Amino acid sequence: MKDFNYHSAKDSKEASKLSSSNSAFLAGGMTTIPSMKLGLASYKDLIDIKNIKKLSGIKVSGKSVTIGATTKHVEVANSKDVKKTIPSLANLAEGIGDPQVRNRGTIGGSVANNDPSADYPSACIALNATIHTNDRKIEASKFFKGMFETALKKGELIEAIEFQIPEKSSYQKHPNPASRYAVVGVYVAKHKKDVNVAVTGAKPCVYNDKDLSKALSNSFSSLSIQNMELDSSDMNSDIHASAEYRASLVVTQAKKAVDAC
């Protein structure tokens, strides 16, 4: 790991001010630190946001659950409020990484990183989330731009993520047996008017599968999607799973999710 400057910001404003084209915000550091150790990333400045109290915590209003950016996975997994309002979200958090990662990693870090096989981005899409930054509010559907790419601008900091409480929802992950990241993860959420089927792991970026969503909006039953075959031409293919297999898994996991709702 190369030398860098460490800063601890007292609020979002200071964090933003400290940032530059060669800096990174540091929350749990579960991606940033290993990337730096492996030489995949290097920064001049690391700006620690963990000490900004305002960025952590879980609030429930009538229609939504708002989770502060530096809230750890373990806090979401154990939150009574989350378990009561969106149990699938608590389940998702409980399935991220291992206990060490869950006790360090944060929701804001996961969403900002937008790893193609991360779990949280699918929750954002499925639960019509709004990403609150220090500057603006961004709808999830416009936030995730591509592999490790988001709508965040330089120096823009996620402060909280607001999830819409669905009628029913479930997240089903087919984990990579080695890393236990999602080979495919499908988050099905039934809202009052429509159904979202958010898919992670299958393509370079999380997406809302329109065909599955439409079929389930018409009839919320796994029977309505059981014979669907998805186009695999733009799906990921690697030593763990071919595109064809991933396409099949999306439908299978979606069915499981619907059945679990």
Next chain:
Amino acid sequence: MASLVGSRVERKEDKRFLTGKGRYTSDINLANQTYAIFVRSPHARAKIKKLDISKAQKSSGVVSILTGSEIAEDKIGGLIAGWAIRSEDGTEMKCPANPPLAKDIVNFVGDPVAVVIAESLEEAKVAAEKVSVDYKVLKAVTSTADAMDGDTIHEGIDKNLCFDWLLGDRQKVKEAFEKADKVISIDIINNRLIPNAMEPRACLADYNSASEEITLYTTSQNPHLSRLIMSAFGNVSPEHKLRVVAPDVGGGFGSKINVYNEDIVCSWAAKKINRAIKWVAERSESFLTDIHGRDHVTHAELAVTNDGKFLGFKNETIANLGAYARVFGTVTPTYLFGPCATGVYEIPAAYSNVKAVFTNTAPVDAYRGAGRPEATYTIERLVEKASMELGIDKTELRMKNFPTAFPFKQTLVHTVDSGDYVAGMEKAKQMADYNGYEARRKDSESRGKLRGIGVSSYFEACGIAPSAAVMSLGCGVGLWESAEVRFNPTGQVTVYTGSHSHGQSHQTTFAQIAADELGVPIENIDIVHGDTDKGTFGMGTYGSRSLTVGGIAIVNACKKIVEKGKRVTAKMLEASPEDVEFKDGEFIVAKSNKKKTIGEIAFACYLPGVRDEMKSPLPEGEEPGLKETAFFDPSNFSFPAGTHIAEVEIDPETGEVKLEKYTACDDFGRIINPMIVEGQVHGGLAQGIGQALYENAEYDETGQLMTGSYMDYTMPRADNFPEFNIGYTCTHATTNPLGVKGCGEAGAIAAPPTVMNAVIDALGGQEITMPATAEKVWKACKNLKKSNSKAA
């Protein structure tokens, strides 16, 4: 005193391990030590055009940078193959030189070309990045099956062929196959595995310029053997000026048998710079440069009669040695493989043909089971297929061909001293509720799942011996073991064993044995190992040899102690030595109440006299002291055996395989500590099931390791396994006084075919290769669906 042998004595080593007080190589630090980082080839095959260290030398904190040129100048020898194998045509095997630092050509990704030694690890890393190597990249050979058609990797080794070995009789096999009603044939791949010991390799070399002695602390399974190789072949130092210490070692599984480049380079360089040098592998270096295991491509055939008698067997195998032949690299696919390929069956004719090839991949060597998992996989997949094709129950077909009389003269090499394979099978069936399987299958079916049951019966040959036999087959050393039993004057005992514990619990098991033999409380017995300065010589631990060879050496040394004790007792109590009996730590003169405890005898041996009297307790000519050494060279291998039964349930929608039940019924002869044996079985099963379902080392066609981290290499985890159902039959080995057999490798040997037979059974007999990953199984399920709908 109750016998300790056979009881679940708690592990004496656990307190120190569980409280973080283990002392591993990387825990050791010496004053003024330096740190080494190895510069490694990023290419699988390349010529080194130019190696420039000028920039790196100027980097902060650099003490020295050494390359292949200096190694060559100092005539430091390379790494060697420990067994010379002869081809079928009588020619000797062909092996390339393997210098510790490559000078002209690199042959796998990770092959070291230079070492950077600096004041700190950070500085060594920074400087290593500044070593500039100009490579001419050559086309790599990476495929086992196609290696003989690839470019020649090592000059003078045509077709990349190390040897083309045959065991058995081709003509007899031909005749047997002509008589067969049916020939069952199979094409299988034994997937390449990475051992993944929990503790990465490490070494710390220190040079004392006063005594001119090098001390090497290293993660070795056999420190004396490392010293021998480094002295005799490496030219690092004369044997008496080299001390090798392998302290606590966190797992080996065969990967730490070898002397590695880093051991030789650090030892040599420590003397050169007159400073201690420490090197600790990063996990990615372990993946790239630890020896790998397995990697066979095999075609095998079994000639059978319609009523299920086996008439003949043959296999044609290509075994990948990787870039270089290492210590057990050449024997693993030959004498550890071929003789076991006919399994537990009476087969009148057989041969095993193995072509060993070089490729531009990490060296392949002995990994838990070494050759015997590959052999067992071959025969047990064939037998399972025969059962399907002949329509004979898989357990009946096996039993029909089991030997019933022991000693059993196995087809190719071994004479198995003892066993009862039928009893093992019957007990395994009962433990696994084999007869109730159909109900469980139907239950799975009713939930839309596919269920399969798999069986495998195995025997294995471990505790390789005797030395004269193994050396006649090309082994460079004898495979005996030594032990030294030393009493203190006050009665405690130190046992030095040449075996090495890197997880095997010798501190406990060996102490149980010595406690029983000597009648000394177990807490008064220390087991010492792993230091060439502390004991005479030792051959180390691998191939399930510690108990059957090293343990018996301890027994024999204890017996010598007892004999001396009898002589001394006789003198002290004025009896005849023949009238002295030894029991539970007491020497008793027959038909009298006169006795001495072994503690009293030890005291008398060290303090042989009394005040005011000119009287020695020692018989005339008897030396003072109480210390005995024994070298044990067994008359034969040991032959554990057993039957394992697995049940899997497959989700056809995702292809996920769930191991529902696993039953292991093994015959390890007499068991010293059932708890420790269970641990060995569990660990072996985890690695065997890992091979069947999860683990796979994969190189791409340019020779880059695709599975070089835990993100991509699937290590099995606890939640992948059911509760193991473990049981034993027990026939005592007749070749050693304890009646014991090896147990360390059985799980890794038996599990792969057991699990794969179950998976393939669930898939209606469709062949798939290991590991049976979800995607492969999913594809097979789709085929099954297609063929079922066609049939309907």
